Amino acid sequence: MLPYSSLHEATAALGRNLTFAETFWFNYSANKSDYYLYCHNILFLFVIFSFVPLPLVFVELLRSAGFDKYKIQPKVKLSFSEMLKCYKDVMRMFFLIVGPLQLLSYPSIKMIGIRTGLPLPSGWEIFLQLLVYFTVEDYTNYWIHRFLHCKWGYEKIHRVHHEYPAPIGFAAPYAHWAEILILGIPSFLGPAMVPGHMITFWLWIALRQIEAIETHSGYDFPWNPTKYIPFYGGADYHDYHHYVGEQSQSNFASVFTYCDFIYGTDKGYRYQKKLLWKLKEGVKSGDEHNGGSYYAPTQDLKSD
Numbered sequence: 001m002l003p004y005s006s007l008h009e010a011t012a013a014l015g016r017n018l019t020f021a022e023t024f025w026f027n028y029s030a031n032k033s034d035y036y037l038y039c040h041n042i043l044f045l046f047v048i049f050s051f052v053p054l055p056l057v058f059v060e061l062l063r064s065a066g067f068d069k070y071k072i073q074p075k076v077k078l079s080f081s082e083m084l085k086c087y088k089d090v091m092r093m094f095f096l097i098v099g100p101l102q103l104l105s106y107p108s109i110k111m112i113g114i115r116t117g118l119p120l121p122s123g124w125e126i127f128l129q130l131l132v133y134f135t136v137e138d139y140t141n142y143w144i145h146r147f148l149h150c151k152w153g154y155e156k157i158h159r160v161h162h163e164y165p166a167p168i169g170f171a172a173p174y175a176h177w178a179e180i181l182i183l184g185i186p187s188f189l190g191p192a193m194v195p196g197h198m199i200t201f202w203l204w205i206a207l208r209q210i211e212a213i214e215t216h217s218g219y220d221f222p223w224n225p226t227k228y229i230p231f232y233g234g235a236d237y238h239d240y241h242h243y244v245g246e247q248s249q250s251n252f253a254s255v256f257t258y259c260d261f262i263y264g265t266d267k268g269y270r271y272q273k274k275l276l277w278k279l280k281e282g283v284k285s286g287d288e289h290n291g292g293s294y295y296a297p298t299q300d301l302k303s304d
């Protein structure tokens with residue numbers, strides 16, 4: 001809720017005219033409580049979980065129309081009913097855990113100082129804060145994910161997320177309820193360290209989930225703009241983690257590749273990439289076609 005009763009009052013308080021975006025924000029949020037604005041995240045997450053993976057469903061169903069060559073694990077093909085089941089499971093967790101978590105976590109957002117007023121943050125402020133949020137989440141998520149691959153963590157909790165050895169977009173938020181709760185901590189830490197505007201917070205929650213859906217897409221499209229983000233892992237990177245499954249000691253990071261590089265947990269993946277590259281080069285020089293299965297081994301490869 002804004003502390004101004006009119007646009008005129010807001011202009012006087014800021015000592016300048018409001019920008020177009022600020023006027024829009026004033027008109028939208030002036031009579032809405034901060035709690036109500038925070039709860040917008042529930043609607044945003046519902047829309048993202050339901051609609052962002054939809055193009056990937058069509059791509060999976062139209063594999064024969066030329067998309068097959070981009071599938072990371074081409075031997076795996078999911079039917080419409082299998083994808084629908086995944087979506088229904090995700091929605092059950094959404095209404096039982098994700099939604100209530102949003103409703104109940106408002107006091108923590110108030111405590112760390114997420115603001116809803118004017119002025120709105122600049123584009124640079126939003127960008128730099130999002131960069132901090134992604135970096136903090138990536139680092140914290142790395143260690144929690146790595147812990148979840150210990151025998152107890154995997155069997156009791158993380159096994160559920162690995163039910164899809166060849167991930168699909170809908171499977172990004174598919175996880176045990178305890179994992180959903182635990183992974184709320186890395187998402188919260190960045191905004192707690194560098195609190196910003198509610199709009200930045202909305203963007204953070206939305207972009208993190210869109211990134212997770214892209215990472216779980218199962219497709220490695222060469223024109224994907226995320227390929228230009230430095231140290232970005234992407235679909236191929238995380239797909240390998242799912243492919244190896246329980247034994248995986250590789251590619252724990254959620255967004256970037258630097259943690260796995262620093263702590264040496266990308267060796268299996270790097271070795272695999274090198275092997276495949278050599279295989280493709282060998283096939284090329286033998287004048288054979290260079291298609292075929294992307295992944296061959298059934299367990300994590302070690303280079304040492």
Ligand SMILES: [Zn+2]
Nearest residue numbers: 145149158241
């Ligand atoms: Zn895992």
Ligand SMILES: [Zn+2]
Nearest residue numbers: 161216238242
């Ligand atoms: Zn995953």
